[in-house]
Amino acid sequence: MEHFVVSARKYRPQTFKDVVGQQAITNTLLNAIEHNHLAQALLFTGPRGVGKTTCARILAKMINHDGNQNPDEDFAFNIFELDAASNNSVDDIRNLIDQVRIPPQVGKYKVYIIDEVHMLSASAFNAFLKTLEEPPKHAIFILATTEKHKIIPTILSRCQIFDFKRITVKDARQYLGYIAEQQGIDAEEEALHIIAQKADGAMRDALSIYDRVVSFTGAKLTRQAVTENLNVLDYETYLNITQLILDNNIPELLVDFNTILSHGFDGHHFVSGLASHFRDLLVCKDQRTIDLLEVGETAKANYFKQSQQTSHSFLLKGIEMANDCDLKYKASRNQRLLVELCLMQLASINFDGEKKKSEPFIISPEHFKNTKVAPVSIPTEAKKVISENEYSENVEATTSSAIIPSEENRDSRKSFDASIKNTELQETKIESSSEKTNLEKSSTKEIAPKESSQPEVNPTSEQAMPKKVSGLSIKSIKQKKEILAKKHGEKAPASEVLDEAINEPQLHAAWDEYIHRLKNKGEKILASIMETDMPKLTDKVISIELPADTMKNELERHTHPLMSFLKKKLQNTLITLDIKVNEQVAKKYAFTDMEKFNKLKEQNPLLEKLRKTFDLDI
Template sequence: MEPFIVSARKYRPQTFKDVVGQSSITNTLTNAIEHNHLAQALLFCGPRGVGKTTCARILAKKINQDGTEREDEDFAFNIFELDAASNNSVDDIRSLIDQVRIPPQTGKYKVYIIDEVHMLSQSAFNAFLKTLEEPPKHAIFILATTEKHKIIPTILSRCQIFDFKRITVKDAAEYLKHIAEQQGIEAEESALHIIAQKADGAMRDALSIFDRVVSFSGKKLTRKAVTENLNVLDYDIYFSATDLILENNIPELLLLFNKTLSLGFDGHHFITGLASHFRDLMVCQHPDTLDLLEVGEDVKQQYQEQSKKASKEFLLKAIDMANDCDLKYKTSKNQRLLVELALMKLASITYDGEKKNSNFIIPASFFAGKTSISNGTIPTPNNGSVPMPKVEKPVPVQSTSKEPIKEAPEPEKAKEELVSEPKESYQPKKINIKTSEKRVSGLSLSSIKVKKEHENTKSPNIAEEDLPNDAFEEKDMQEHWDDFVHQLEKQGRKILASNLQTDVPKLKNENTIWIELPNDTMKKEIEREQSLMLDYLKQKLNNYSISLYITVNEEVAKKFAFTPEEKYEKLKEKNPNIELLRKEFDLDF
């Protein structure tokens, strides 16, 4: 069997009728040739692979035919091709101009095809401009480019412009189907559509992909073989993902994404394909936009069935979330987590268990204990109700003391006891400050007496037994300690907050908090402001016997460098060569 690439090349366009998707342009060129109205300077512009250079070659052959169609006529000597991407200098254009002066030996015209003309330099354009303004009667120039905006206006104004459009997926798939029938290849319609989509409007690329896939899979071309060869995710992946999203099945959705990653696809490919899938589902919901769905008839049926399950509001939110994930993907440091969060949010859109915002994710308790017995998968939830956890009865604990164990009161009696005997809570005594009716001068002896009376009124003596002294755990104390530090940071007291974060506070005994600091300076700072900390902890822990014990550890102090001299010594310990550098350049520290 001969390589299929040889047989596929003969299906490249040989006449204007074979050019796919450019019928309006080819009809215009055919009419211009028949009525002798063809311009001497033509510009073919459009995307790559749509037939610009091919049409130029067909046109060059067509204009020299006299209608006899004799096979022995060869007009190859009248066709000159120049690749401006590699021949873009003034010397190349001057050589071309010298050739233009010589008339053809056979036929009427000499055709000069300049491909990628936008790559010519500015000086080359200027050298070519004069010849393009007044070309000889026997010369026709066909310029081909993919970027028309890069050509200078003086060139554009002297050319007849033809805009080649991208070949539609439908036209490309039909032409591939024609080739498959001619070659005796059994090809699925959805497989041909995937090849046409991958070609992105270029028939040349579609033929090359078709050659490669057939060489890989043989005479039977399936959708699975095409997706494997082209590294394209199959439609079934997105259909399954959408079903799991509509069923709020987050665990199975994450497993499906993990399986996709294991096949060699990245998360960006998955999320962009899922966004396109949501777009196709929305297109299917209206008969007028159904033509925008560029898939085979078998896959189109699947789209129509799934579009009935999804509401319009869901699809709009899903497209917005998927597009937002697509925009953030390149700048994200944890790209897999970004996609997984997006999938969890997508699966939470239709969850009706409670009111939610755009960042709502179904809690993990919703899936607790819902593993299927048969295959270990989590079944689809039918409603949004969350099962209440089973509460076990408390087990009575035997007391080690000799006192008899009192039986627990019945619920009604316990309720009466709670109502009749409320627990006394600590209430601070109100301080009434009495102002003397007669004012006293601050320089008199009487002011001393008034000041003492005021101090006694200001700080009343409260018995220690009246103050609460509840027991607390070290973990609770550390949490309130951190809360107080955060409050200091918000108030702008960064230095005190930093000093309090130097060591993790510990319990020395029941009511004594112990911290270890690296130097005496920090100790004095904290001792000066310790009343704020102690007042806060006493109130939060409901214990007014708390005290603070501060020590200084010299070993810890050596780990910190505060002054420039200490910092320099630390650096010198790590690298002694710094001392040589300082002496060499006579540096200060």
């Protein structure tokens, strides 16, 4: 049986032309070798699996070739690789410095490749400084690291730094296609694209994933097989979810989410992927940004098709809501409910249903522009029994609109003034002929016979109002004040009673949301008190147990805003809050060191013997 070699080793680049995705660095090194401008110390930094060590080995071979050697010569005796993760002491660096003094037996240079150089200790770095700055002319140091920020500045200043970038999805996909062609494997472009995305910019990771998937699928590499083996949510899943959101199909949406969870996917991963999917749809809506979408041509066509069904406002709102759910996920006590609420809210963004229209005006204000308002004349024979406020407002509105009447309305203005004067004269006669206490009775009796067409008004009911009075008289001002005083003394109308059915998960979600608001406002003490115990729901009574009276008093002071929030959030105005102090819970808290020791001593009596034997203090 032939020995299997992983693709990462089998297809490791042997020349700079074979290196994937690092053309800028490879061209710089080639020019430096050609023009003899190579520095004595080089630092290769960048993410894992992007070709740092590979480029160091290629460079070490190329600088020793003068054209006379065999092209396959690897100059193994001139290349020394040191793993700084396991050789990070001062003694290891001293041994290295001793070897540097010896010139090469074959070739021109001795190359020292120190991998993971950030693992060297501070003393080892300092011991290495002098040799790194002024090495022998036959020695070249190549340092490689994934964490440049951990290297001391004095080392960085002595090196020529090359920053390796992540391999793009496009480059990784093309290289995987080349390897699949070399191995005679029929691979779909979408399948290779998923592998390249999963690798996250590391070519070595992409090759490792490729080997694993090929072992699973055999000679034919399909997108479905790759998603099944890697257990990833592909773009088709999110396309289906988004279509259900656009169709406002909440039941099917919840069923699909349950199916995703049953396949072992994490809800957090699903939500973050949904936000990325909305971002990709937003990118597809403009031809200038469509190149930012790193997917295959087939997937790009599907994305573009769905993006035409969505609006910018929907996608922006969707990204905001999914991102908000992503941020709250770890802190949530009921994570599944949080994601389901997010999905239901997303499905309700464009849902009209039975909601009222959001327009604030029944008739548009533009309808009243350039419209002349004619003054209203109130004849003296119109003896309605109306409230003082209504009459005053009508008169004020009428007089204000008729301050500067138009030419065609001057006659109606005169009749209006006459009616006001007649009304004032009649009021003066009535007031002089009877006492003030009998004014309402006499006016009601006088008006009732004349208005036979109107129904009889019960004077004891709320609709019984005083006789109308001119809004321009002093009497009207007095009566207006009396009516306002009575109105302020009346009780406010009872608010609407809500009695929605609630359960404890809903109560806990609303409770956590209020705690989150308190923390954002800086009220951390009250928030910590509310976090002491989760409330329990019995019928319509919310009960919570606290370990101390001070905590109970603090929570009682803030009961009104808390209950207002819960009633509005849960749509139930009949719920009440019951705060109790649990003595048993209070005893569990050890407030001093001695109380803590006594608690431990109850569990293990030998601690007291230990304290007395060694004369220990608490």
